[in-house]
Amino acid sequence: MLKDRTPTRIQKKNRAAILEAALEVFSAHGFRGATVDQIASQAGLSKPNLLYYFPSKEAMFTALLSELLDTWLDPMREIDADGDPLEEILAYVQRKLQMSRDYPRESRLFANEIVQGAPRMLDALSTDLRDLLTEKEAVLNNWMAAGKINQTHPKHLMFSIWALTQHYADFDVQVRMLMGSEDPFDAAPEFLETFYRRMLTPSS
Amino acid sequence: MLKDRTPTRIQKKNRAAILEAALEVFSAHGFRGATVDQIASQAGLSKPNLLYYFPSKEAMFTALLSELLDTWLDPMREIDADGDPLEEILAYVQRKLQMSRDYPRESRLFANEIVQGAPRMLDALSTDLRDLLTEKEAVLNNWMAAGKINQTHPKHLMFSIWALTQHYADFDVQVRMLMGSEDPFDAAPEFLETFYRRMLTPSS
DNA sequence: GTTGGATTTGACCAACTGGTCAAACTCACG
DNA sequence: CGTGAGTTTGACCAGTTGGTCAAATCCAAC
Numbered sequence: 001m002l003k004d005r006t007p008t009r010i011q012k013k014n015r016a017a018i019l020e021a022a023l024e025v026f027s028a029h030g031f032r033g034a035t036v037d038q039i040a041s042q043a044g045l046s047k048p049n050l051l052y053y054f055p056s057k058e059a060m061f062t063a064l065l066s067e068l069l070d071t072w073l074d075p076m077r078e079i080d081a082d083g084d085p086l087e088e089i090l091a092y093v094q095r096k097l098q099m100s101r102d103y104p105r106e107s108r109l110f111a112n113e114i115v116q117g118a119p120r121m122l123d124a125l126s127t128d129l130r131d132l133l134t135e136k137e138a139v140l141n142n143w144m145a146a147g148k149i150n151q152t153h154p155k156h157l158m159f160s161i162w163a164l165t166q167h168y169a170d171f172d173v174q175v176r177m178l179m180g181s182e183d184p185f186d187a188a189p190e191f192l193e194t195f196y197r198r199m200l201t202p203s204s
Numbered sequence: 205m206l207k208d209r210t211p212t213r214i215q216k217k218n219r220a221a222i223l224e225a226a227l228e229v230f231s232a233h234g235f236r237g238a239t240v241d242q243i244a245s246q247a248g249l250s251k252p253n254l255l256y257y258f259p260s261k262e263a264m265f266t267a268l269l270s271e272l273l274d275t276w277l278d279p280m281r282e283i284d285a286d287g288d289p290l291e292e293i294l295a296y297v298q299r300k301l302q303m304s305r306d307y308p309r310e311s312r313l314f315a316n317e318i319v320q321g322a323p324r325m326l327d328a329l330s331t332d333l334r335d336l337l338t339e340k341e342a343v344l345n346n347w348m349a350a351g352k353i354n355q356t357h358p359k360h361l362m363f364s365i366w367a368l369t370q371h372y373a374d375f376d377v378q379v380r381m382l383m384g385s386e387d388p389f390d391a392a393p394e395f396l397e398t399f400y401r402r403m404l405t406p407s408s
Numbered sequence: 409g410t411t412g413g414a415t416t417t418g419a420c421c422a423a424c425t426g427g428t429c430a431a432a433c434t435c436a437c438g
Numbered sequence: 439c440g441t442g443a444g445t446t447t448g449a450c451c452a453g454t455t456g457g458t459c460a461a462a463t464c465c466a467a468c
Contacts, residue, residue: 010415010465029320032237036456049416051457108319111374115315116233118377126381133382150402155383156395160368163375167367170315173322177330178337179359191360198354198402214435214445240426253446255427 015053017043019067022060027105030112031061031120062120065113068106069124073132075099076158081139085148086200093161093192100169101185107169133158149200164192219257221247223271226264231309234316235265235324265324269317272310273328279303280336280362285343289352290404297365297396304373305389311373337362353404368396 007015021043025034036057040047054060075095079088100107113121133155140154168175168184175184211219225247229238240261244251258264279299283292304311317325337359344358372379372388379388 008414008466014415030234030237030316033234033320035454037454046417047456048418048458052415055457057456111315111319112234114378115312115319115374116237122377122381125378129378130382152398153391153395156388156391159371159375159379159388160395160399163367163371164364167363170319171363171367173326174318174329174333175363177326178334184360184363187357187360191357191364194356195364195403199399212436212444218445239424241424250447251426252428252448256445259427261426 011053014043014045014049018045018050018053018060019064022064023068023105023109026061026064027109027112030116031057058120064109065121065124068109069128072099072106072110073128076132076136079136079139081142085143085146086197089149089161089200090193090196093165093196094189096161096165097168097185097188097192100165100167104169104172107166108172111166111170147202150202152199161196164195215257218247218249218253222249222254222257222264223268226268227272227309227313230265230268231313231316234320235261262324268313269325269328272313273332276303276310276314277332277336280340283340283343285346289347289350290401293353293365293404294397294400297369297400298393300365300369301372301389301392301396304369304371308373308376311370312376315370315374351406354406356403365400368399 018039021039022034024042025038028034029038034057036047036050039057039060040050043050050060054063075092078095079092110121113119118125136158137154140149140157143149144151144154168188172184222243225243226238228246229242232238233242238261240251240254243261243264244254247254254264258267279296282299283296314325317323322329340362341358344353344361347353348355348358372392376388
């Protein structure tokens with residue numbers, strides 16, 4: 001049995017290998033579609049050995065989620081209430097877009113889970129994400145009230161940023177199939193920049 | 205064994221019940237996550253009876269997909285090259301949004317499949333969807349060349365419409381959790397209307 | 409090197425899953 | 439009616455899956 005003490009060198013290495021493998025497999029097939037055997041072979045370990053480090057498939061999944069959620073929300077945390085409103089939002093969009101480019105598996109992991117009703121994630125979302133959104137929503141409202149950006153629905157604005165940026169990771173196969181040899185991420189940054197600049201620049 | 209002739213009354217009724225049940229279950233759990241037993245009990249039939257009408261789980265899924273893909277692409281087909289450019293696009297956005305409101309299960313069915321790499325759908329997409337997009341892309345290009353709408357990347361423009369509208373169906377639980385008692389579809393139409401009007405109205 | 413905890417594994421199990429099949433039942437139609 | 443095609447199902451099967459366990463192996467510290 002695994003104790004709670006400070007992990008050994010082997011524990012650190014294997015837990016990391018397992019979580020990396022779990023990310024690979026869960027993001028590609030969803031929770032139900034992934035098998036412990038797949039994760040084990042991806043991690044280069046035997047199945048019983050996996051279950052020595054995590055008591056169950058479910059435990060692997062939740063460990064992975066809680067490890068990733070913080071990182072996933074970081075780009076939103078960085079929105080600075082004291083920065084230039086338009087530039088802050090545009091920078092946030094670009095950070096999110098880069099997350100889709102650099103961490104598509106993480107994006108698909110969350111997408112898979114949420115599309116299916118987020119049965120194992122709703123609790124985390126309804127605390128961490130909800131609180132963070134509430135905070136940034138207030139910031140957006142202030143900026144709008146001060147006339148720094150165009151008046152609009154702050155929650156829908158945030159949804160739109162998530163939808164537009166994560167689409168490139170979550171629907172990667174479709175996007176690439178339709179774009180042929182052109183890399184979607186070549187034109188996406190400028191497209192989204194223009195999009196949100198036109199949307200948010202005050203009409204005055 | 206089921207013959208190819210004109211279906212009987214019972215065949216029509218049961219095939220319809222099965223496809224409806226399959227949509228319910230597949231859209232909620234994905235292909236791998238759905239079980240034939242679930243679909244059977246949802247349809248009010250026994251498992252062997254289901255397999256009397258469809259030779260396999262896979263056959264149910266592909267029958268469902270091909271039945272729905274056409275309907276799913278209809279809003280895009282309706283874009284009229286001879287209509288007013290801006291109004292045509294705005295109307296398309298609203299049609300897609302209503303599809304998300306009225307047919308969220310269909311949206312999630314496709315989302316589930318595409319997020320996981322579209323293993324059973326890529327062929328259909330790379331013909332039907334690709335051809336349709338190519339056609340409408342030309343229309344958009346003409347409109348832009350004629351200065352009727354702002355210059356932008358037509359493919360990314362279409363992606364953005366899909367992402368923004370389908371987000372409300374695919375990430376329904378997250379959206380509703382964050383919006384509390386407010387119905388997301390109350391403010392969404394106006395939000396998207398404003399969004400695309402600002403984006404596409406020529407600067408002149 | 410010995411030793412005791414940490415790590416690894418082959419063999420195994422019960423539950424589940426997609427699918428089969430022969431037998432039973434139902435129904436439209438002459 | 440009766441009859442044959444159409445429909446339904448209980449029992450069953452083989453493969454897969456998450457998880458267990460006792461025994462074997464490894465490894466760090468003395």
